[in-house]
Amino acid sequence: MTDSSTTVRPDRRAELAAGLARVQARIADACDAAGRDRADVTMIAVTKTYPAGDVLALAGLGVTDMGENRDQEAGEKAAAVAAAGASPRWHFIGRLQRNKARSVVRYADVVHSVDSVRLARALDTAASTRDSPLAALVQVSVDGDPARGGALPGSADPDVGLDAVAEALAVAPALRLAGLMAVAPLGWEPERAFARLAEVAAAFRAVHPGATELSAGMSGDLEIAIRYGATHVRVGSALLGMRPTLR
Ligand SMILES: *Cc1c(COP(=O)(O)O)cnc(C)c1O
Numbered sequence: 480m481t482d483s484s485t486t487v488r489p490d491r492r493a494e495l496a497a498g499l500a501r502v503q504a505r506i507a508d509a510c511d512a513a514g515r516d517r518a519d520v521t522m523i524a525v526t527k528t529y530p531a532g533d534v535l536a537l538a539g540l541g542v543t544d545m546g547e548n549r550d551q552e553a554g555e556k557a558a559a560v561a562a563a564g565a566s567p568r569w570h571f572i573g574r575l576q577r578n579k580a581r582s583v584v585r586y587a588d589v590v591h592s593v594d595s596v597r598l599a600r601a602l603d604t605a606a607s608t609r610d611s612p613l614a615a616l617v618q619v620s621v622d623g624d625p626a627r628g629g630a631l632p633g634s635a636d637p638d639v640g641l642d643a644v645a646e647a648l649a650v651a652p653a654l655r656l657a658g659l660m661a662v663a664p665l666g667w668e669p670e671r672a673f674a675r676l677a678e679v680a681a682a683f684r685a686v687h688p689g690a691t692e693l694s695a696g697m698s699g700d701l702e703i704a705i706r707y708g709a710t711h712v713r714v715g716s717a718l719l720g721m722r723p724t725l726r
Contacts, residue, residue: 485563487532495536498718502701506712509705520705523570525697525715527552528722531559537718538565546591546713548573550582557586572660572694572713574628577601589614591660591694591713594630596638596647603651612655616694617644619679621672622664629661632679641679645687658692658710659683669700673707680708 487495502522510517525546526534534545534556545567547553557569568588575583575592580601583590593599593615606613619641620629634640648656659680663672673695680693696704698717705712716722 485531485535485559487536491533492536492539495533495719496540498720499537499540499542502714502717505701505717506705509702512702513706515705519710521711523572523694523711523713524718525572525713526556526719527573527715529719531556531563533719534560534567535563535565538567542567544568544570544711546570546572546715550575550579554582554586570694570711570713580605584609584613587613589616589657591616592618592628593644593648594618594620594628594639596643599644599647599651599654603653606653609653612653614657614692615648615651615654616658616660616692617641617648617656617683619659619661619676620664621661621675621679622667624664627664632682641683642686645683645690649687649690656687656690658690658694660694660711662697663695663700669703673700673704673709677707 506520506522507517510520521544523544523546524537524542527548569586570589570591571583571587572591575598577598584605590602618629620631623631630639630641630644632641637643645656648654661676663669676695692710693708694711695709696712698714701712701714
């Protein structure tokens with residue numbers, strides 16, 4: 480269970496401030512190198528495994544967007560953070576089972592990991608009680624391996640084909656199709672993965688011109704993702720330190 484403590488020691492606060500300064504400099508340099516406007520790239524602090532106090536400290540340093548990948552941990556942390564008076568945007572970035580949809584829509588502002596029509600429908604039903612639509616991204620399988628999650632580009636599969644998932648989000652009244660998300664597959668050079676993703680994103684935007692978000696890039700590869708058009712980078716370890724367990 481994650482520590483839901485909301486207190487932060489001064490040395491931890493200083494560590495987070497230093498990590499944030501380093502990551503912000505990397506993002507600014509990558510935008511410069513790519514000829515992109517810094518304002519077009521949002522940094523999501525991936526706070527999984529770290530306590531609510533770290534979220535509050537990051538919020539105090541100006542970070543507006545937080546990412547989590549497990550429903551129970553995210554729900555508890557979001558509640559603790561809200562009770563302490565902060566209200567960051569919460570991005571759900573992990574694999575999501577349909578039976579968790581009702582829980583996730585209570586705290587999440589954006590779900591990055593929609594990879595089936597059935598999940599899109601479960602989220603739409605669950606989100607119907609919200610005041611505003613839930614933003615949703617289609618998670619794309621860059622290598623086309625169905626075992627590892629992600630909708631399949633170019634596939635006519637009615638449940639996990641990328642076009643079908645995007646369309647299901649586009650027509651869902653309680654959801655807003657915001658764009659695409661991907662993780663570079665294990666064993667792929669990030670360069671190759673994000674170049675492929677950029678191709679998929681271009682074809683996708685021709686059909687869904689309003690869905691302009693591209694969530695790609697993590698601590699190790701954010702520069703390359705920015706070069707290939709990422710609008711959202713999801714940064715964990717470079718900001719908060721190495722997680723005790725790899726996930
Ligand atoms: C954990 C995680 C991240 C952050 O990874 P780091 O390498 O720690 O920056 C980004 N995206 C997803 C989907 C994750 O699960």
